[in-house]
Amino acid sequence: MAEIKDVLELIQEKYGEKKVGESEIVREFIVRGFEQKLMELYEVFKRGECSLGYLAEQLEISTWEAYDLLEKKGLRTTNL
Numbered sequence: 488m489a490e491i492k493d494v495l496e497l498i499q500e501k502y503g504e505k506k507v508g509e510s511e512i513v514r515e516f517i518v519r520g521f522e523q524k525l526m527e528l529y530e531v532f533k534r535g536e537c538s539l540g541y542l543a544e545q546l547e548i549s550t551w552e553a554y555d556l557l558e559k560k561g562l563r564t565t566n567l
Contacts, residue, residue: 521546529557535566 501515528542543553557564 525556529562532566533563539564539566 497519502511525546528537528545531537532539532542539553539557540550543550546553548556554564
């Protein structure tokens with residue numbers, strides 16, 4: 488539960504005193520979770536320990552979507 492508290496604090500810092508709706512908080516959790524999982528998988532991919540297809544599968548997106556996502560972030564799209 489400490490992780491949830493940490494994320495809530497980060498969200499509060501981001502939005503300050505502004506009232507934040509529940510949908511914004513949920514969206515923030517989803518985005519942060521996806522980004523965290525992406526970067527963890529990318530490190531494994533970069534070391535050549537998994538394929539782009541596996542990375543995509545774990546993120547529940549297509550291989551083409553994974554390719555585009557990595558490209559947009561300026562990350563390598565091959566692990567050779």
